[in-house]
Amino acid sequence: MTALPPAPWQKRRFAAWLPLAAGLAFVAAGMLLLGGVPASGTVAQLPAAAGGVLGWIASSALDALTAARGGSDAAKMLVAVGGSWLVVWLALAALGGSWAMVSLVGRARRGAGQ
Amino acid sequence: MISLLLASALLAAPAPQLGAGVLVDRPTQGPVVALLADVRVSSEIVGDVVAVGGDIELAAGARVHGDVVALGGRVRGPGAVTGRVASAGGLGLLGSGGVETSGGSLSALGLGLLRAGVWLTLGSLVILAAPRHVRTLGVRLASERLRSPMIGALALLVWLAVVVLALAVTNSPLGVACVLLAVAVLLAAKLAGVVAVAWAIGKAFGGYLPLSLRGELTRTGVALSVLSLLALVPLVGPAVWLAANLVGIGAVVGSLLERHPLPLSLPSFATR
Numbered sequence: 001m002t003a004l005p006p007a008p009w010q011k012r013r014f015a016a017w018l019p020l021a022a023g024l025a026f027v028a029a030g031m032l033l034l035g036g037v038p039a040s041g042t043v044a045q046l047p048a049a050a051g052g053v054l055g056w057i058a059s060s061a062l063d064a065l066t067a068a069r070g071g072s073d074a075a076k077m078l079v080a081v082g083g084s085w086l087v088v089w090l091a092l093a094a095l096g097g098s099w100a101m102v103s104l105v106g107r108a109r110r111g112a113g114q
Numbered sequence: 115m116i117s118l119l120l121a122s123a124l125l126a127a128p129a130p131q132l133g134a135g136v137l138v139d140r141p142t143q144g145p146v147v148a149l150l151a152d153v154r155v156s157s158e159i160v161g162d163v164v165a166v167g168g169d170i171e172l173a174a175g176a177r178v179h180g181d182v183v184a185l186g187g188r189v190r191g192p193g194a195v196t197g198r199v200a201s202a203g204g205l206g207l208l209g210s211g212g213v214e215t216s217g218g219s220l221s222a223l224g225l226g227l228l229r230a231g232v233w234l235t236l237g238s239l240v241i242l243a244a245p246r247h248v249r250t251l252g253v254r255l256a257s258e259r260l261r262s263p264m265i266g267a268l269a270l271l272v273w274l275a276v277v278v279l280a281l282a283v284t285n286s287p288l289g290v291a292c293v294l295l296a297v298a299v300l301l302a303a304k305l306a307g308v309v310a311v312a313w314a315i316g317k318a319f320g321g322y323l324p325l326s327l328r329g330e331l332t333r334t335g336v337a338l339s340v341l342s343l344l345a346l347v348p349l350v351g352p353a354v355w356l357a358a359n360l361v362g363i364g365a366v367v368g369s370l371l372e373r374h375p376l377p378l379s380l381p382s383f384a385t386r
Contacts, residue, residue: 016242023339
């Protein structure tokens with residue numbers, strides 16, 4: 001029974017949409033009681049700021065990739081940009097990734113051997 | 115004339131910096147914004163103060179002529195605010211317990227309703243858009259009532275450790291990306307988990323509902339509505355919401371680990 005998809009007619013019933021309507025009504029009531037969004041002018045600018053942050057992350061990643069051509073200079077820049085923690089993170093990721101890869105190979109071997 | 119003189123005497127608002135705390139100790143023109151950092155105010159600010167992912171501390175001499183909003187943090191301190199003070203602490207794990215406002219009980223109720231409404235709206239959309247996934251998670255949760263909360267608590271512990279590590283390098287793009295990704299993943303797991311809890315509650319108590327509300331989607335939606343409203347009840351609400359979060363996140367993480375079992379093999383590999 002659990003593998004069967006939910007009956008499509010359920011979505012056509014009015015009652016199925018009531019919780020969604022209630023949620024929207026709660027949002028509207030909450031906004032009404034609050035008298036609007038506090039610091040609305042500043043909060044409205046946050047999505048643009050978030051876009052700026054994502055752009056900064058992307059451009060920084062591109063800069064790091066471009067600088068990676070420089071051999072040891074790239075490693076120095078990595079430490080300068082991200083600090084020693086970044087190196088620790090990369091080391092952990094490398095170790096974990098290797099571990100997972102070896103484990104995957106081991107499982108495949110065991111599977112083939114059986 | 116006096117206001118002109120006052121305006122000219124105010125410092126310009128500090129540029130918002132990611133992960134770097136903001137200290138305002140001189141009369142400043144707002145808005146003052148901090149992202150993933152705290153704001154400490156000990157002087158006068160003409161304008162709003164907003165912190166996303168950080169606390170706002172209003173010291174004894176602080177006076178803010180505007181609203182003070184902390185998203186994912188708290189507002190504290192004896193400083194004066196002429197506008198509204200609102201904070202939504204944490205990531206909603208404690209339900210209404212993390213919501214504060216200075217505008218009286220009516221505003222507190224408004225902020226609570228807003229929060230419950232957002233979760234109910236998003237949860238209802240998940241129920242309507244992906245009912246099979248909701249059912250899969252719900253069945254898992256119902257069959258593993260003891261394991262799910264334990265997995266959920268462990269998952270939150272790991273999440274906290276990762277975020278703390280990421281915050282240590284938050285000034286780097288990698289740190290910021292890790293924090294944003296971790297928050298997005300937790301919110302997604304929380305949403306899916308709470309909806310799964312609602313599915314399980316709806317299945318257990320669906321027989322008590324009127325016939326027209328017993329359909330799988332409808333009863334799950336009704337249970338989610340009850341859960342969202344219950345989270346608004348003082349004292350009991352935050353505890354219920356936290357329990358629902360732990361159980362739900364545990365079901366989501368358990369389901370993911372079952373579907374992608376690679377990490378499960380690592381411990382046995384390590385003990386060889």
